[in-house]
Amino acid sequence: MKNKIIFVIKYLILSLAAFAIIVIPFWMLIVNSFKPASEARSLSLSLPVKWNIVENYSTVIIEGHLLRGFLNTTILTVCSCLVIVILGSLLSWFIARRKSKITSILYYICISGILIPPAVVATIRILKVLHIYATYPGLILFYSGAMMPFVIFFTTGFIKNIPIELEQAAQIDGASPIGVFFKIIFPLLRPVRLTSIVFVALFIWNDFLYPFYFTNKSNQFTMVLGLYNFIGRFYNQVRWELVFADVIVVSLPLIILYIFAQRNIVAGIMGGATKG
Amino acid sequence: MKNKIKKDKLFLYSLILPSVALIFTFYILPNILNFYYSFTDWNAFSSEINLIGLYNFKALMQDQNVHSNILTTIKYAIMVAVIQNGVAFILALALEKTSKINGFFRTLFFIPVLFSSLAAGFIFKGVYAPEGPLNNFLSLITGREIDFPFLASITFTLFFVALVHSWRYMGIIMLVYIAGLNSVPEELIEAGRVEGASFMRIIKNIKIPLIGPAITYNVTTSLIGALSTLEIVLSVTKGGPAGSTDVLNYTILQNFGYGDYGYTVTISLILFIIICIFAFPLVIFLKKREVEL
Numbered sequence: 001m002k003n004k005i006i007f008v009i010k011y012l013i014l015s016l017a018a019f020a021i022i023v024i025p026f027w028m029l030i031v032n033s034f035k036p037a038s039e040a041r042s043l044s045l046s047l048p049v050k051w052n053i054v055e056n057y058s059t060v061i062i063e064g065h066l067l068r069g070f071l072n073t074t075i076l077t078v079c080s081c082l083v084i085v086i087l088g089s090l091l092s093w094f095i096a097r098r099k100s101k102i103t104s105i106l107y108y109i110c111i112s113g114i115l116i117p118p119a120v121v122a123t124i125r126i127l128k129v130l131h132i133y134a135t136y137p138g139l140i141l142f143y144s145g146a147m148m149p150f151v152i153f154f155t156t157g158f159i160k161n162i163p164i165e166l167e168q169a170a171q172i173d174g175a176s177p178i179g180v181f182f183k184i185i186f187p188l189l190r191p192v193r194l195t196s197i198v199f200v201a202l203f204i205w206n207d208f209l210y211p212f213y214f215t216n217k218s219n220q221f222t223m224v225l226g227l228y229n230f231i232g233r234f235y236n237q238v239r240w241e242l243v244f245a246d247v248i249v250v251s252l253p254l255i256i257l258y259i260f261a262q263r264n265i266v267a268g269i270m271g272g273a274t275k276g
Numbered sequence: 277m278k279n280k281i282k283k284d285k286l287f288l289y290s291l292i293l294p295s296v297a298l299i300f301t302f303y304i305l306p307n308i309l310n311f312y313y314s315f316t317d318w319n320a321f322s323s324e325i326n327l328i329g330l331y332n333f334k335a336l337m338q339d340q341n342v343h344s345n346i347l348t349t350i351k352y353a354i355m356v357a358v359i360q361n362g363v364a365f366i367l368a369l370a371l372e373k374t375s376k377i378n379g380f381f382r383t384l385f386f387i388p389v390l391f392s393s394l395a396a397g398f399i400f401k402g403v404y405a406p407e408g409p410l411n412n413f414l415s416l417i418t419g420r421e422i423d424f425p426f427l428a429s430i431t432f433t434l435f436f437v438a439l440v441h442s443w444r445y446m447g448i449i450m451l452v453y454i455a456g457l458n459s460v461p462e463e464l465i466e467a468g469r470v471e472g473a474s475f476m477r478i479i480k481n482i483k484i485p486l487i488g489p490a491i492t493y494n495v496t497t498s499l500i501g502a503l504s505t506l507e508i509v510l511s512v513t514k515g516g517p518a519g520s521t522d523v524l525n526y527t528i529l530q531n532f533g534y535g536d537y538g539y540t541v542t543i544s545l546i547l548f549i550i551i552c553i554f555a556f557p558l559v560i561f562l563k564k565r566e567v568e569l
Contacts, residue, residue: 014370018384021443028409029399043408087295094292109304111562115500115555118303119310119548121532121541126305145302148295177288206392208507224392240402247395254390269448270455
């Protein structure tokens with residue numbers, strides 16, 4: 001009986017908390033994005049008197065260049081993830097299987113790399129010298145280098161727990177080192193690859209800082225950068241209905257992805273956590 | 277045969293080279309150059325870069341703005357670390373067991389993680405607005421018109437911005453704590469119960485010590501994440517009111533806009549050093565754990 005009361009009280013408190021900090025903000029966001037400017041001005045939580053969905057959303061999608069932004073962000077995230085996961089697992093394998101001063105130093109660098117961000121202004125100089133400043137290849141290479149340490153950190157420990165006998169057996173059967181990696185190791189990395197992709201993709205998709213510094217043309221804008229620029233236009237007389245519609249469109253792709261891949265995303269983060 | 281092994285090895289090195297080169301070019305090199313450029317007059321208006329000794333550092337010593345922004349950044353980071361970890365830990369304790377209903381609440385509290393910081397900031401600019409739901413709610417429960425200046429108070433606004441930051445990231449921290457709590461052996465907790473230990477005592481004497489690594493990791497990463505914040509301040513307050521929420525990354529952004537890159541880089545060097553001071557113990561700690569494995 002006592003346990004039952006505690007159970008009820010616990011979930012009552014949790015529901016209240018969720019209502020206050022999750023439901024209300026998102027309700028405000030969604031309902032006001034459906035209203036005309038005159039109604040959204042008061043930010044009330046009531047349903048719209050006049051529904052203005054099509055006007056608001058078509059305005060932000062067209063004037064906020066969100067289709068272009070979606071395409072750009074997708075290219076950036078997918079390409080960076082591919083480079084990071086393939087090159088990163090190779091390097092992790094190297095670090096995990098070879099005990100030397102160099103691999104030890106590399107590992108230290110990678111651990112510090114997950115904590116200390118690269119210096120953004122100095123990076124501009126590097127990108128300019130390499131003639132890839134304000135280009136997508138430049139941004140993808142930058143993300144690959146800057147986010148690689150995360151993958152190395154997650155993956156190296158994981159590989160160390162894979163018995164080396166597995167590799168030796170394949171080697172005796174005549175597989176080349178690279179064959180050993182792609183036939184034996186790479187398939188086994190699935191869970192840790194998931195963790196890496198979740199972390200890296202969430203970061204790149206939502207990132208503002210680096211695209212802000214490393215792009216200079218509006219056709220290069222990512223969705224988040226587009227959001228910032230679109231809202232900058234009427235910052236003084238805030239048009240909440242447009243701000244919120246833009247926020248929703250920008251956030252929607254990840255929310256849809258989350259609905260379909262929720263189990264994988266949560267497993268990815270929890271997997272990374274027990275490693276850390 | 278020997279030749280083949282040699283060739284294989286060469287091939288292997290050539291596969292590893294690109295990743296090492298990428299890490300070097302876009303992580304190590306920028307941080308080294310950051311040191312170098314802080315001794316130069318690099319700027320937007322001249323193509324030449326000259327060494328000017330300690331000039332930037334002397335200017336920094338006299339820049340009262342930057343001094344107070346350093347303090348603001350550290351205050352902000354500590355607030356975020358405390359709130360974020362406190363809330364996430366309590367949520368993790370409540371949702372530790374895997375069940376349908378707990379899964380539902382975990383999902384709910386995780387949603388903000390999917391939003392970009394910039395989007396989260398714009399949402400809360402609305403929540404905190406004078407006409408926004410928070411003030412309306414306060415008016416409703418107190419029965420009179422409340423118009424609390426959440427985003428216009430020199431004393432409190434930094435705290436309310438820190439709340440947004442914590443809101444945005446608490447979902448991830450919560451999951452890390454849940455993963456930690458789930459790794460605590462059930463027998464230990466059972467043994468504690470048999471000995472008659474109270475709920476709080478089990479948390480304090482069994483759970484917290486055993487999830488030490490998760491706590492270290494979470495506190496450090498949330499401190500560092502908050503130290504290098506930009507988007508939330510940019511979207512909620514733009515550093516205001518009266519510069520009271522002006523954090524270092526925002527100062528850097530503004531100085532970058534003025535075109536004095538040498539000085540901008542010097543400010544970012546300060547941020548780099550502060551982050552290193554917080555990060556260093558964790559790097560050693562993580563490496564040690566790695567050895568134990």
